[in-house]
Amino acid sequence: MKLNSFLKVFITFILFLSFLTLLERPAEASTTYKSKVNATSLNVRSKAGTQYSAIGSLKKNQVVSVSKVSGSWSYITAGKTKGWVSSKYLAYVSWKGYVNATYLNVRKSPSTSSAKLTSLKKGTTVTIKGQHGNWGKVYISNKKAYGWLSLNHISTKPVSVATPSNTVKTYYVTADVLNVRSSTSTSSSKNILFTIKKNEAVQVTATQGNWGKIKTKAGKTGWASLTYLSTKKPSTPPAKPSSNDPSSRSIEDKVIVLDAGHGGYDPGALGKKFNEKTLTLKVVQQIKSLLEKEGTKVVLTRSTDTYISLPARVTISHQYKADAFVSIHFNSGSKTAAGIETFYYSKSKDYPLSNYIREVLIDYTGMKNRGTKYGDLHVLRENNQPATLLELGFLSNPNEETKISTTSYFQKVASAVVEGLKVYFENK
Numbered sequence: 111m112k113l114n115s116f117l118k119v120f121i122t123f124i125l126f127l128s129f130l131t132l133l134e135r136p137a138e139a140s141t142t143y144k145s146k147v148n149a150t151s152l153n154v155r156s157k158a159g160t161q162y163s164a165i166g167s168l169k170k171n172q173v174v175s176v177s178k179v180s181g182s183w184s185y186i187t188a189g190k191t192k193g194w195v196s197s198k199y200l201a202y203v204s205w206k207g208y209v210n211a212t213y214l215n216v217r218k219s220p221s222t223s224s225a226k227l228t229s230l231k232k233g234t235t236v237t238i239k240g241q242h243g244n245w246g247k248v249y250i251s252n253k254k255a256y257g258w259l260s261l262n263h264i265s266t267k268p269v270s271v272a273t274p275s276n277t278v279k280t281y282y283v284t285a286d287v288l289n290v291r292s293s294t295s296t297s298s299s300k301n302i303l304f305t306i307k308k309n310e311a312v313q314v315t316a317t318q319g320n321w322g323k324i325k326t327k328a329g330k331t332g333w334a335s336l337t338y339l340s341t342k343k344p345s346t347p348p349a350k351p352s353s354n355d356p357s358s359r360s361i362e363d364k365v366i367v368l369d370a371g372h373g374g375y376d377p378g379a380l381g382k383k384f385n386e387k388t389l390t391l392k393v394v395q396q397i398k399s400l401l402e403k404e405g406t407k408v409v410l411t412r413s414t415d416t417y418i419s420l421p422a423r424v425t426i427s428h429q430y431k432a433d434a435f436v437s438i439h440f441n442s443g444s445k446t447a448a449g450i451e452t453f454y455y456s457k458s459k460d461y462p463l464s465n466y467i468r469e470v471l472i473d474y475t476g477m478k479n480r481g482t483k484y485g486d487l488h489v490l491r492e493n494n495q496p497a498t499l500l501e502l503g504f505l506s507n508p509n510e511e512t513k514i515s516t517t518s519y520f521q522k523v524a525s526a527v528v529e530g531l532k533v534y535f536e537n538k
Contacts, residue, residue, distance in 0.1 A: 143241050145184070145200040147172045154193035158183035166191045173203060202240050208319065209234040211263035220245030220258040227257040233269045235319045251457070268294055268318045281322070281339040283310045284536065285529060288339075289473060290332035294321040296472040296479060303332045309344040320469075337469050337533060361531055362405035367427045369437035369489060370394040370410070374417025379442035381505030384515045387415065390438045393502065396524035397436075404528065420488040427495045434463055434531060435497035437489050440514065442506045449478030453485030453499040460490060462537065464498035467530030474526035475519065477503060500527075 147168045154166040158180045168174065168188060174195075178185035184197045209230045217224040220242040227250055230236065236259070240247030245258045286308050292301045306312065306326065312334075316323040322336045370390040372378030378386025391412070398408045409430045411423045427435040441447070452468040454460035465482040472479045480501075490497045502523055503514035513519055 142175050142177045143238075144173055144203040144205060145176050145186070146203050147174065147195075147199060148201045149199040152195050152199050154186070154188075154191055154195055156193060158185075158194045160196075162194070165193050168195070174200070176200070204237055204239045205266070207236050207238055207246070207261075207264035207266060208269045209236065209263060210265040210269045214259055214263045216248060216250060216257035216259045218257060220247075224258070227253050227255065230259070233317060233319065235268075236264065238264070268321075270316050270318045270323070278313050278315060279341055280311050280343075281314050281324070281341055282344055283308050283312070283338060284340050284533070285338035288334055290324065290330070290334050292332060294318050294333050296476060304330060306334075312339070314339065335469065335473060337466065361401070361528070361535055363407065364433040364531075364535065365407045365409065365430050366401055366531065367409045367411065367430060367432040367435045367495075368394045368397055368401075369423050369435065370412055371437060371439040373412050373415055376417055379440050379505045381511040381515070382508055384505060384511060386440045386442075386505060389440055389505075389515060391415070393438050393520050393523055396520045397438075397527050400524050400528045401531075421492070423489050424492045427489075427493050427497065432495040432497075434534070435489070435493055435495050436467070436527060436531075437497070437499040439499060439501050441501040441504045443504055445507055447504045448507055448510050449480040450475065450503060451480035451501045452482050453487060453490060453501070454482065455485060455487065455490035455493075455497070460497050463496045463531075463534050466534040466537070467498060467500065467527055470526040470530040470533065471500070471502075471523065474522045474529070 147170055150170050152168040153164040154168060155162045156165050168186075168191070172188060174186040174188040176184045176186055179197065180194075182197050183194045184200060186193065186195055186200075209232055212232050213229045214234075215229050216227045218227055236246075236248045238246040238248060238261070239256075241261070242258070244261050246261045246264060247256055247258055249255075250257050283306050288306050288308075289302045290304050290306060292303055295301060310326070312324040312326050314322040314324055314336075315331075317336070318333070320336050321333050322339060323331065324334050324339075325331050370387070370393070372387035372390065374387075376387065378390070380386070391414075394410060398410065401408050407430075409426060409432070411426050412418045423437075441451075450468065450471050452464040452471075454464040461482065468479075468482050471477070485499060487499055490499060504510045505514075
């Protein structure tokens with residue numbers, strides 16, 4: 111009896127130790143994800159706890175990879191630095207992913223037993239804004255709510271979706287000239303295979319995000335932006351669009367307010383050779399010239415090197431009842447920051463204008479695509495008319511400054527803005 115009692119106590123003790131070991135074991139992150147340091151300086155420790163030695167430190171805004179979580183501590187990798195940091199000093203970095211399942215359910219909470227909000231088709235692009243285990247947090251615009259989806263079915267690379275042969279459709283080019291590329295990227299002009307002209311018929315055999323794999327009548331294949339392809343067959347010969355038709359590609363009789371950022375005593379961003387206020391005015395003059403050739407009424411918030419307050423710029427937009435307000439800017443950041451980004455305030459009023467123009471800008475200039483972003487900016491927030499703000503490159507980057515300060519770049523930007531406006535009014 112004594113031996114049996116001893117064995118029971120011994121077994122209970124062993125089970126208790128095993129339980130403690132499980133509690134202390136760090137949880138593996140089923141998917142490694144990125145986070146950004148939001149403390150001025152963050153110690154990296156050898157183990158999860160302030161009592162353990164610091165083996166390194168991280169700077170504010172430094173991006174790290176998180177692969178393990180233990181309580182309130184995260185195991186990170188930042189270059190050659192690996193160790194534990196306090197999770198409260200990390201902010202999740204959103205990233206773009208692509209659905210690689212035929213259909214993927216989005217649920218109200220991170221659980222398969224939670225109510226389904228919607229489902230996404232294969233190839234759908236999503237932005238992961240948070241993570242809980244192997245679940246990713248996404249915003250569902252038509253539900254105006256956040257939901258959760260399984261990251262097991264999300265790829266970091268675009269997913270091709272083949273179109274069944276019996277549903278292959280004929281599309282027609284709506285842009286004056288459409289670039290056909292070897293890949294779904296506008297980061298370089300080197301991947302342009304050939305161009306096709308307006309109204310030319312092509313077949314779309316596969317899609318990948320906002321790209322379509324096309325085949326011409328001559329048998330040539332490549333990738334083209336679906337923004338400039340329509341299933342609507344053009345009239346023959348092409349009929350002159352009515353200026354009263356809101357779906358027309360014509361921008362004749364539209365009122366466009368062009369806003370050259372900064373001016374006067376406000377130089378804006380500074381580069382080694384140029385300042386923002388000078389370049390924005392040059393770009394605006396180029397856009398104005400092209401728009402007036404289209405029969406568009408153009409209003410400038412400033413035509414000389416003068417300071418115009420932000421409220422005054424918005425007042426001009428309201429006074430002329432602008433069909434579109436386009437604010438031109440150049441960016442500033444680190445010496446390696448690069449690319450074009452556009453901003454909107456109202457999802458319904460401003461986003462389409464901002465997004466269409468950005469897509470054409472990237473295609474025409476070959477600049478790095480920084481996306482269409484929400485911006486709580488006065489000229490957008492207080493503007494009752496459709497409005498967008500364009501950041502056309504970084505003056506803080508010496509290499510990019512050289513490129514974006516040239517006349518040829520201004521001309522590309524001007525052509526892109528005009529084409530972007532046409533696409534916007536066609537789809538409005």
